[in-house]
Amino acid sequence: VETTAELGRLWYADRLRPDWQPKTADAMERILRQVGLTDPFWSVR
Amino acid sequence: MDPHDSSVRLFVYESFRDTGRAPEVQSIAGHVGIEAGEVTRSLERLQASRALALTPVTMNIWMAHPFSAVPTPHRVEARGRIYWANCAWDALAIPSLLGGDATSRGRCGDCGEPLSFEFRAGELVSGEGLVHFVVPPRRFWENVAYT
Numbered sequence: 377v378e379t380t381a382e383l384g385r386l387w388y389a390d391r392l393r394p395d396w397q398p399k400t401a402d403a404m405e406r407i408l409r410q411v412g413l414t415d416p417f418w419s420v421r
Numbered sequence: 422m423d424p425h426d427s428s429v430r431l432f433v434y435e436s437f438r439d440t441g442r443a444p445e446v447q448s449i450a451g452h453v454g455i456e457a458g459e460v461t462r463s464l465e466r467l468q469a470s471r472a473l474a475l476t477p478v479t480m481n482i483w484m485a486h487p488f489s490a491v492p493t494p495h496r497v498e499a500r501g502r503i504y505w506a507n508c509a510w511d512a513l514a515i516p517s518l519l520g521g522d523a524t525s526r527g528r529c530g531d532c533g534e535p536l537s538f539e540f541r542a543g544e545l546v547s548g549e550g551l552v553h554f555v556v557p558p559r560r561f562w563e564n565v566a567y568t
Contacts, residue, residue, distance in 0.1 A: 388487055
């Protein structure tokens, strides 16, 4: 639960910003790695 | 991103934040200053860029992650109102996006036991559980409702 809450905080942090843009694969990978989700299951490509 | 699309997207999210609900097309049109038909085309472009999801056929706003426009088993109580989340992940994300105190409620997907998570200033402070992701990130949008 703690990991998922942190993932949600980082993943959605920019949704209320006017300059939001779709996340690149690199940006998604950075967030997933940041919360420790490094298993191949979490690959975005 | 098209400037109108950016304005439409932001208004959708602000509406979810401020009301817990998705705005109507006419409301978006009035706020952004464009015709309803252009709002619909903008929403379709936003769905294509995965900024939000529309209901099949009727093309109403369905999801602007982490918010859901329709009631789900995942509810967040915050700011004196109810917010619906699309999944357990989103139910744990809405409190941090809103930034205040919140209670996220749902049921265990395995045994059905009620679950409750408390947030203070957007931070998780109590609640235990295990979140099961069925779909890997590279396939999130293949069937976003299932995800």
